[in-house]
């Protein structure tokens with residue numbers, strides 16, 4: 001049996017460091033908005049090459065609060081990719097704005113800049129490109145488009161910690177970037193967590209207030225904020241994991257190369273693509289097959305666990321029924337939902353396991 005993912009928590013070295021992190025927080029007696037969060041925010045901002053990082057409760061809140069901090073609200077349109085995790089669209093809806101979907105580039109599966117340019121209207125306020133599966137979005141033309149129309153660009157980098165675009169890491173490419181630290185993400189906590197990075201000090205200040213009841217001074221509330229904070233324990237765990245992240249991203253890239261070699265030439269199979277300006281972090285290893293369901297069943301029978309990211313396109317989800325989209329509106333997103341398959345993938349998975357998966361794929365084909 002080859003599982004889809006392994007959190008790596010059985011590693012004794014990692015366990016000892018996590019135990020020490022827990023002991024440090026327990027000894028301090030300080031659980032919320034304290035020194036661990038401050039240290040993690042500084043370390044993660046440095047990792048991303050961003051001026052500021054603001055820890056929040058989860059990735060969805062990172063997106064929602066960043067849009068709120070930028071003044072996006074009712075009546076506004078937010079350009080989003082047609083193919084993404086629902087949270088990208090939910091964030092736009094949560095602030096009362098309308099998600100305005102644009103099809104993705106068929107190779108990188110990230111927001112197509114030409115499509116985004118064509119989708120700008122008088123109501124457009126923001127663009128939320130998603131660096132899906134660990135491949136960065138094509139940011140330069142999107143930032144140029146935003147500059148031309150005065151739009152806010154929030155990168156959804158929940159799947160692309162450590163990915164680089166023209167040599168620069170996600171987190172420092174847009175006006176603001178939202179990250180998730182859900183346990184299975186490329187940088188994962190041991191529970192929920194998220195963060196927004198930005199170079200804009202005023203935006204960072206608004207985010208610090210919004211995550212903490214809209215308050216920057218105790219019992220004084222300037223805006224109607226929420227309670228969405230990255231707690232001390234998760235921040236301490238994340239510091240341990242962040243110190244290992246570069247090594248783990250290297251392992252992800254090596255494993256992607258192993259899969260690439262083992263699957264080269266497999267019939268009817270499209271392997272992940274890396275644009276020449278991108279160095280993906282391989283959050284997931286996603287292949288495409290026109291006979292995806294049969295392939296997944298064959299792999300299951302061979303003891304190989306796979307997942308589908310994502311089986312229902314956002315425009316056909318009940319949550320977005322009020323937007324009035326129908327089947328056929330975003331053909332590429334619909335096709336991807338039928339064809340994508342995520343193979344077992346985690347840092348430390350060995351080449352022999354990848355070879356077993358590849359063999360099972362060739363036999364199931």
Ligand SMILES: *Cc1c(COP(=O)(O)O)cnc(C)c1O
Pocket residue numbers: 058059060061084085087088130156158159179180181182192193194
């Ligand atoms: C995981 C994810 C989110 C949401 O993050 P949570 O921490 O689970 O709320 C948002 N966008 C994308 C693309 C994601 O993969």
